[in-house]
Amino acid sequence: MSVSDHSNITILKEIAELLNEETDLIPMLRGALTKFLNGTNFETGWIFFINEKGKSKLVAHENLPEALTFNSCQHLKKGGCWCVSRYRNHELEKASNIIECQRIEAAIEANIGDNANITHHATVPLQSGEERFGILNVASPNTVSYTEEELELLESVAFQMGSAIKRINLTKQEQEIALVQERNRLARDLHDSVNQLLFSVALTARAGIEMSEQQEIKETFKEIQQLTQSALTEMRALIWQLRPKGLESGLIEAIKAYAEMLNIKLTVNVSGVIQFPSRVEETLFRITQEALNNVRKHAGVQEAIIYITVTSTDILFVIKDEGRGFVIDPKLRLPSIGLQSIKDRAIAIGGTVDWVSQIGKGTELLIRLPY
Numbered sequence: 001m002s003v004s005d006h007s008n009i010t011i012l013k014e015i016a017e018l019l020n021e022e023t024d025l026i027p028m029l030r031g032a033l034t035k036f037l038n039g040t041n042f043e044t045g046w047i048f049f050i051n052e053k054g055k056s057k058l059v060a061h062e063n064l065p066e067a068l069t070f071n072s073c074q075h076l077k078k079g080g081c082w083c084v085s086r087y088r089n090h091e092l093e094k095a096s097n098i099i100e101c102q103r104i105e106a107a108i109e110a111n112i113g114d115n116a117n118i119t120h121h122a123t124v125p126l127q128s129g130e131e132r133f134g135i136l137n138v139a140s141p142n143t144v145s146y147t148e149e150e151l152e153l154l155e156s157v158a159f160q161m162g163s164a165i166k167r168i169n170l171t172k173q174e175q176e177i178a179l180v181q182e183r184n185r186l187a188r189d190l191h192d193s194v195n196q197l198l199f200s201v202a203l204t205a206r207a208g209i210e211m212s213e214q215q216e217i218k219e220t221f222k223e224i225q226q227l228t229q230s231a232l233t234e235m236r237a238l239i240w241q242l243r244p245k246g247l248e249s250g251l252i253e254a255i256k257a258y259a260e261m262l263n264i265k266l267t268v269n270v271s272g273v274i275q276f277p278s279r280v281e282e283t284l285f286r287i288t289q290e291a292l293n294n295v296r297k298h299a300g301v302q303e304a305i306i307y308i309t310v311t312s313t314d315i316l317f318v319i320k321d322e323g324r325g326f327v328i329d330p331k332l333r334l335p336s337i338g339l340q341s342i343k344d345r346a347i348a349i350g351g352t353v354d355w356v357s358q359i360g361k362g363t364e365l366l367i368r369l370p371y
Helices: 003-021 025-038 064-076 081-090 102-110 147-212 215-242 251-261 278-299 337-348
Strands: 044-050 055-060 122-128 132-137 263-272 303-310 314-321 352-357 363-370
Touching: 025 044, 025 055, 025 132, 025 147, 044 064, 044 081, 044 147, 055 064, 055 122, 064 102, 081 122, 081 132, 132 147, 132 303, 147 215, 215 303, 251 263, 251 278, 278 303, 278 314, 278 337, 278 363, 337 363
Parallel strands: 263 303
Antiparallel strands: 044 055, 044 132, 122 132, 303 314, 314 363, 352 363
16 A cells, blocks of 8 residues: 555545534534645635535635635635536536636636635535535646546545535434424424413403403403403414414415414515425515514504515515504614514525614515525
8 A cells, every 4th residue: 555545545534533523514514624635735625515506605615815715705606617517517427627717717817816826626526326415626726637546535535525414414304303393292282281271261251251240350351351362362373383384385375374363464475486495485484473473563553465576596575564663773682582583584594684664654574585
């Protein structure tokens, strides 16, 4: 066994150990990339995830030259390139030399920093079996072509990364299934115990109103009935949030059913095809729940309008009411937990939230989500 072979085996062993220990996807990829660069002649690298629609996203990079890190890696994130195009067309099946890279060339031509003599790179798909995730690119200064040995090592590392990505994705799916099961259990418990108890209290209060002759006692029972009815509505909304009914029939039907449960007259206008990944669909449903709850609790009206516009890359989701509105001091926190929750949910999948509101002129909530 040559010194080179022994060195490669050591690199692969160290990377395998790291990939097996890590449970967070992006830190795992960064760590594996760093180990690979430290143990080889390659000096820089970056990873794109590419979704089913061919949209690429820069998820990790190490030791990039100034020209490529300029403005948050502007030139790596935008524009076309041979490696991504080949990947989209299923023409990139193994580690390959790139004859030219449009993104690197654009960064050099822009003259926005030192490119550290990085002009060409090697590329390899990240996959596990038939499942594909993206590409790994690595480069060295003053190098336009990489050796077969270097490409074979790169392919071995990419195979390890692909297997680790699939493992983490499967683990996340198992966690999501467990979370759904726990939500369902809690929803059943709330429905069978607290919900039934509140319903019994409401019936008792109504009986008390009918049986009592003294007006003060009648008023007391009426107040108990109203409070119990309000608590029942809150409980049903909570059960819906734990176990949303109707998503199997589509997002729009689920939203309409939830609004009906809250006694809100809802108008929904859709432009584009409603067909989202499950995570995006649930995020939209949860955001709508929070927004409709805010309308019921704070707007002082029982009507709302939703506009959904779907493009090839984004979803624009607008929820509008003609209620009492609000004013926010930009230095203070958001006025409700519901608004904060909406913002957190959107940001969690790379989206943005904005709103327009004036006292007495209602509120317009604007959510933009990538998919």
